[in-house]
Amino acid sequence: xxxxxxxxxxxxxxxxxxxGIPEENTRTVEASISIGAVPLTLPDRFAHGYKFQIADERxxxxxxxxxxxxxxxxxxxxxxxxxxxxETDIALFVLSSVMPVLLQQRxxxxxxxxxxxxxxxxxxxxxxxxCGKTTxxxxxxxxxxxxxxxxxxxxxxxxxxxxxxxPGYPYxxxxxxxxxxxxxxxxxxxxxxxxxxxxxLPLGDKYYAKPLVLDKIYFIDNVVAANVGIDNIExxxxxxxxxxxxxRYNFFASEAMEYGHRxxxxxxxxxxxxxxxxxxxRKLSLQELLxxxxxxxxx
Amino acid sequence: MSGIVWISSYPKxxxxxxxxxxxxxxxxxxxEFDINNLGSGxxxxxxxxxxxxxxxxxxxxxxxDNLLPDLYEQIARxxxxxxxxxxHDAYLTLxxxxxxxxxxRSRVLHIVRNPLDVAVSFAHHRGSSIDSTxxxxxxxxxxxxxxxxxxxxxxxxxxxxxxxxxxxxxxxxALPVLVIRYEDMQLRPLEIFSLAARFVGLxxxxxxxxxAIRLSDFKELRKHEQAAAFHEKPEAxxxxxxxxxxxxxxxxxxxxxxxxxxxxxxxxxxxxxxLSVDNKLIY
Numbered sequence: 001x002x003x004x005x006x007x008x009x010x011x012x013x014x015x016x017x018x019x020g021i022p023e024e025n026t027r028t029v030e031a032s033i034s035i036g037a038v039p040l041t042l043p044d045r046f047a048h049g050y051k052f053q054i055a056d057e058r059x060x061x062x063x064x065x066x067x068x069x070x071x072x073x074x075x076x077x078x079x080x081x082x083x084x085x086x087e088t089d090i091a092l093f094v095l096s097s098v099m100p101v102l103l104q105q106r107x108x109x110x111x112x113x114x115x116x117x118x119x120x121x122x123x124x125x126x127x128x129x130x131c132g133k134t135t136x137x138x139x140x141x142x143x144x145x146x147x148x149x150x151x152x153x154x155x156x157x158x159x160x161x162x163x164x165x166x167p168g169y170p171y172x173x174x175x176x177x178x179x180x181x182x183x184x185x186x187x188x189x190x191x192x193x194x195x196x197x198x199x200x201l202p203l204g205d206k207y208y209a210k211p212l213v214l215d216k217i218y219f220i221d222n223v224v225a226a227n228v229g230i231d232n233i234e235x236x237x238x239x240x241x242x243x244x245x246x247x248r249y250n251f252f253a254s255e256a257m258e259y260g261h262r263x264x265x266x267x268x269x270x271x272x273x274x275x276x277x278x279x280x281x282r283k284l285s286l287q288e289l290l291x292x293x294x295x296x297x298x299x
Numbered sequence: 300m301s302g303i304v305w306i307s308s309y310p311k312x313x314x315x316x317x318x319x320x321x322x323x324x325x326x327x328x329x330x331e332f333d334i335n336n337l338g339s340g341x342x343x344x345x346x347x348x349x350x351x352x353x354x355x356x357x358x359x360x361x362x363x364d365n366l367l368p369d370l371y372e373q374i375a376r377x378x379x380x381x382x383x384x385x386x387h388d389a390y391l392t393l394x395x396x397x398x399x400x401x402x403x404r405s406r407v408l409h410i411v412r413n414p415l416d417v418a419v420s421f422a423h424h425r426g427s428s429i430d431s432t433x434x435x436x437x438x439x440x441x442x443x444x445x446x447x448x449x450x451x452x453x454x455x456x457x458x459x460x461x462x463x464x465x466x467x468x469x470x471x472x473a474l475p476v477l478v479i480r481y482e483d484m485q486l487r488p489l490e491i492f493s494l495a496a497r498f499v500g501l502x503x504x505x506x507x508x509x510x511a512i513r514l515s516d517f518k519e520l521r522k523h524e525q526a527a528a529f530h531e532k533p534e535a536x537x538x539x540x541x542x543x544x545x546x547x548x549x550x551x552x553x554x555x556x557x558x559x560x561x562x563x564x565x566x567x568x569x570x571x572x573x574l575s576v577d578n579k580l581i582y
Binding site: 248 | 344345348349350351352353354356357358359361362365366369370373446447448449450451452
């Protein structure tokens with residue numbers, strides 16, 4: 001049996017079910033996810049890490065006790081599950097660690113970022129894992145904003161006009177500590193995995209399911225500044241920040257891949273307003289972060 | 300030399316001081332010394348994700364620990380230059396029997412400091428009372444980033460108690476460990492830093508060592524901290540480098556607090572030369 005989804009704008013036919021993501025009626029297929037034989041190694045690999053190998057548009061990934069994944073040409077994900085693996089765990093890693101690779105192969109710009117809708121346009125917040133992007137999105141949803149994505153943000157630069165920010169998953173992955181900060185009781189939410197105090201917060205009608213023109217990117221930065229606030233960014237620094245916030249920059253393992261990625265970053269620098277949130281090397285409270293962000297948007 | 304040099308200690312025992320020395324020894328002069336770019340630091344989760352190719356935030360702390368020995372071995376195998384990594388972990392063994400730090404091309408410089416001075420400095424660092432810090436130093440379940448309800452960019456660090464921490468490193472047989480004392484680093488700097496430099500594979504040129512000692516001096520580090528906020532300083536703290544002197548505890552601890560620390564840690568204190576056979580405090 002196959003399930004049909006639209007994930008980050010890609011029509012997907014999947015042998016694996018993704019709980020929490022609504023199934024699509026359309027049967028158009030741009031990429032497929034199947035269970036099958038996965039090579040143990042890529043003999044023509046030109047780059048590798050401890051558990052992954054890269055050869056042209058092919059990517060091999062092994063996650064112990066979960067599965068081996070083979071991602072091909074941005075169109076195919078083949079999964080060889082390990083006997084001990086739970087299907088929900090396999091689905092989780094497909095969404096968090098395999099989909100970004102497929103999207104990179106499809107020429108999308110994948111950033112450590114989250115995005116929400118503001119006056120009909122997309123606003124993105126970028127920053128390293130753990131800087132509070134997802135908690136901020138949850139707080140924005142509580143304030144009435146609609147959320148497109150969190151964890152990673154996909155920017156489609158294929159059109160000649162303004163880049164688009166793509167909708168991701170209709171839920172947020174939040175740690176129990178963040179739920180507490182948001183006055184939410186974890187008892188009401190499903191755990192992401194057994195043994196992990198991370199929960200799925202469904203966005204419901206606070207999910208924005210269509211691509212939006214990307215208007216602004218805010219970078220949560222740690223520069224030392226006189227005041228907590230928002231600054232403009234010079235073009236050269238903007239390109240560096242985009243590269244610094246790129247999802248797994250080490251996956252661009254050939255000169256051609258790196259060049260292609262830098263071209264995407266340049267396109268965003270040229271067409272999107274880029275701003276920087278100064279944190280003065282301290283963790284802003286959620287309310288402070290919301291206040292500086294909303295203050296800048298409403299200027 | 301390649302491989303990994305672990306710079307290991309209980310917190311507030313001179314780890315950053317030695318890292319500053321390494322940074323000054325390896326600085327070719329092309330760049331100014333930067334307290335926020337010492338070239339040695341914690342292992343962070345994002346680095347583990349990059350090596351493994353997937354998001355380790357979806358793993359439990361135990362699953363993540365299981366990845367580390369192989370990763371450290373891989374780093375030691377492939378990196379051309381010596382990798383200096385800071386750790387406050389005790390020498391730990393995973394449930395399957397593997398040591399967290401494998402012996403492949405690894406060596407450990409371990410720094411010990413008088414727990415009486417550690418207690419004062421650590422209390423300041425934690426922003427809490429000396430009494431609660433004394434309790435923490437006698438608790439085997441204390442560390443950094445141990446909370447399982449939130450994401451921390453850094454890996455968890457399990458200190459164990461001060462005694463168990465130091466004893467764990469003193470007992471290591473599987474890989475080379477050089478144990479030096481903070482007090483000796485201050486009292487006999489040229490001898491001790493030269494010994495440590497040789498052990499970790501740095502130059503043994505005496506002038507270079509003297510120069511690096513001077514540039515890593517506590518007063519110099521304080522100057523750097525005043526000029527540029529130190530990224531490793533806890534938010535609530537006014538300054539990371541505070542006093543650093545030997546025997547500062549004599550003006551900060553009550554006799555009851557001293558007795559408690561000695562009572563908690565006397566075996567290891569005696570072994571490390573902080574307590575004489577007739578129970579006299581040495582520093």
